[in-house]
Amino acid sequence: MASLESLIQKCNSLSHVKQLQAHFITTSQLLFCSSRTKLLELCAVSPFGDLSYATHLFRHIQNPSTNDWNAVVRGLAAGPEPTRAISWYRTMSRQSCRVDALTCSFALKACARALARSEAMQIHSQVVRLGFYADVLLMTTLLDAYAKSGDLDGAKKVFDEMVVRDIASWNALIAGLAQGSRPSEAIELFNGMRVEGWKPDEITVLGALSACSQLGALKEGEKVHSYIMGEKLDMNVQVCNAVIDMYAKCGFANKAYTVFKNMCCRSLVTWNTMIMAFAMHGDGYKALELFEQMGQAGVHPDAVSYLGALCACNHAGLVNDGVRLFDSMAGSGLTPNVKHYGSVVDLLGRAGRLKEAYDIVSSMPMKSDEVLWQTLLGACKTYGNVEMAEIASRKLVEMGSKSCGDFVLLSNVYAAHERWKDVDRVRTAMKDRDVKKIPGFSYIEVDGVIHKFVNGDQNHFNWREIYAKLDEIKFRTKAYGYVAETNYVLHDIGQEEKENALCYHSEKLAVAFGLISTAEGTPIQVIKNLRICGDCHVVIKIISKIYNREIVVRDRARFHRFTEGLCSCKDYW
DNA sequence: CTAGGGTTAG
Numbered sequence: 001m002a003s004l005e006s007l008i009q010k011c012n013s014l015s016h017v018k019q020l021q022a023h024f025i026t027t028s029q030l031l032f033c034s035s036r037t038k039l040l041e042l043c044a045v046s047p048f049g050d051l052s053y054a055t056h057l058f059r060h061i062q063n064p065s066t067n068d069w070n071a072v073v074r075g076l077a078a079g080p081e082p083t084r085a086i087s088w089y090r091t092m093s094r095q096s097c098r099v100d101a102l103t104c105s106f107a108l109k110a111c112a113r114a115l116a117r118s119e120a121m122q123i124h125s126q127v128v129r130l131g132f133y134a135d136v137l138l139m140t141t142l143l144d145a146y147a148k149s150g151d152l153d154g155a156k157k158v159f160d161e162m163v164v165r166d167i168a169s170w171n172a173l174i175a176g177l178a179q180g181s182r183p184s185e186a187i188e189l190f191n192g193m194r195v196e197g198w199k200p201d202e203i204t205v206l207g208a209l210s211a212c213s214q215l216g217a218l219k220e221g222e223k224v225h226s227y228i229m230g231e232k233l234d235m236n237v238q239v240c241n242a243v244i245d246m247y248a249k250c251g252f253a254n255k256a257y258t259v260f261k262n263m264c265c266r267s268l269v270t271w272n273t274m275i276m277a278f279a280m281h282g283d284g285y286k287a288l289e290l291f292e293q294m295g296q297a298g299v300h301p302d303a304v305s306y307l308g309a310l311c312a313c314n315h316a317g318l319v320n321d322g323v324r325l326f327d328s329m330a331g332s333g334l335t336p337n338v339k340h341y342g343s344v345v346d347l348l349g350r351a352g353r354l355k356e357a358y359d360i361v362s363s364m365p366m367k368s369d370e371v372l373w374q375t376l377l378g379a380c381k382t383y384g385n386v387e388m389a390e391i392a393s394r395k396l397v398e399m400g401s402k403s404c405g406d407f408v409l410l411s412n413v414y415a416a417h418e419r420w421k422d423v424d425r426v427r428t429a430m431k432d433r434d435v436k437k438i439p440g441f442s443y444i445e446v447d448g449v450i451h452k453f454v455n456g457d458q459n460h461f462n463w464r465e466i467y468a469k470l471d472e473i474k475f476r477t478k479a480y481g482y483v484a485e486t487n488y489v490l491h492d493i494g495q496e497e498k499e500n501a502l503c504y505h506s507e508k509l510a511v512a513f514g515l516i517s518t519a520e521g522t523p524i525q526v527i528k529n530l531r532i533c534g535d536c537h538v539v540i541k542i543i544s545k546i547y548n549r550e551i552v553v554r555d556r557a558r559f560h561r562f563t564e565g566l567c568s569c570k571d572y573w
Numbered sequence: 574c575t576a577g578g579g580t581t582a583g
Contacts, residue, residue, distance in 0.1 A: 105576045140577040171578035206579050241580040272581045342583035
């Protein structure tokens with residue numbers, strides 16, 4: 001029977017497996033347990049595998065071994081419905097067959113993929129009961145499951161309590177913190193591990209770079225980059241891609257491009273990242289040029305490349321180029337997804353071509369989502385189209401939107417037409433639903449230290465001086481002819497209070513702090529988690545003029561470079 | 574060799 005093992009190994013399609021299976025049945029040959037498991041594994045986890053066939057095979061096994069169970073749990077965990085792996089795991093725990101560390105590992109992998117936090121906790125307690133707490137690989141998987149399912153404190157706790165740690169344990173926590181919107185802690189941990197004598201690898205730096213990108217932490221990012229060069233980790237394409245992204249998101253498209261040019265082998269993601277980088281900076285033509293070049297270099301643009309190019313057209317106001325690109329997708333064998341539709345709706349909407357934008361949304365082959373209608377609503381606000389704004393709002397309410405911004409936009413459309421009764425109606429509706437307001441915050445890096453501000457923040461050690469600076473700004477911008485656009489403010493408060501509500505937006509606080517804590521004439525860079533507010537955009541333009549400073553604001557969507565009273569977005573955003 | 578950590582996106 002020596003050939004049996006080799007026969008199984010030679011299987012490279014499901015039909016081979018089925019043939020073997022049929023052969024065993026017809027010849028009434030008894031399969032050795034190990035061979036049977038191999039066959040099962042092949043069905044469950046190999047690229048040509050078939051999960052339903054694997055479970056079918058499994059059900060014909062009289063006394064499945066732990067390994068048989070593991071094969072199925074593993075396959076299900078990696079498949080399209082990871083929660084099924086968790087139910088199989090539960091069934092298995094109830095049977096006499098023993099759960100081993102691998103079973104737990106596969107089940108936890110499923111929790112990570114299914115974002116199943118409480119299930120991860122249940123498996124955690126089993127892991128402890130079974131005495132697997134010293135297994136580094138398993139504990140790292142557990143840590144990762146907590147992090148991915150959104151319980152970063154749980155992940156940290158597992159990390160702290162680990163008896164043994166290795167590089168992957170550090171990596172899992174660093175990446176978890178970076179992806180879970182706690183980038184400062186990710187960087188702290190990255191620096192901490194180096195102090196403890198650990199040597200970050202490719203995966204560690206990917207996490208650290210992602211954290212720097214989010215924070216716009218240029219100094220930290222540069223430190224990571226020089227570490228990468230020192231350790232020759234730049235042989236890894238993914239690492240280089242992350243470096244490009246980091247420089248781009250820290251405001252230095254040119255540095256990103258230098259890294260791009262020096263790379264010997266670029267992947268599809270490399271091109272996409274660079275196209276997106278130019279798009280974010282409003283360099284529409286450079287992005288489109290790159291999009292052309294990648295095709296010439298033999299790299300076929302994928303859906304993300306198209307999205308980047310569309311986004312570039314969007315931010316550069318290249319309306320017709322964008323529409324043409326969108327229409328050309330099908331010819332390249334690509335089906336536009338909801339994000340492509342979102343981008344082109346934005347493109348048309350900003351250009352005032354509301355009817356076309358609306359027609360696209362209503363004739364989409366897939367379900368429209370909230371973002372799409374929000375985009376259209378934003379365009380309606382810009383062009384004062386009440387009828388369409390009402391349609392979009394109704395859709396958003398139907399979809400259960402509780403976003404404050406949606407109500408504010410509609411109310412602004414009414415306010416612009418002095419339809420105060422309608423304004424009141426919207427405000428009442430807002431109070432009736434418990435509307436969510438995502439807190440806005442801004443970062444600024446000064447001397448390598450990141451300072452974070454929220455709206456109306458008085459927690460900064462220097463807040464009195466910052467507020468004094470803002471009073472000065474208020475005075476000087478008014479003298480310059482600025483009038484607060486209080487339409488953006490929704491609260492039922494007096495005019496002066498409304499002005500104050502605008503005055504202490506997080507981006508203004510960060511800019512004011514930048515003005516007082518950096519040398520005259522040096523550029524100031526701020527990062528905001530949401531889109532920059534209209535009033536802040538106006539005020540920062542004036543600040544750039546009267547204080548003679550270049551001010552760069554990265555918002556959720558793009559970079560705004562303010563110089564001499566103008567913005568690089570040409571007020572088209 | 575039945576395990577863990579990973580880059581781009583309206």
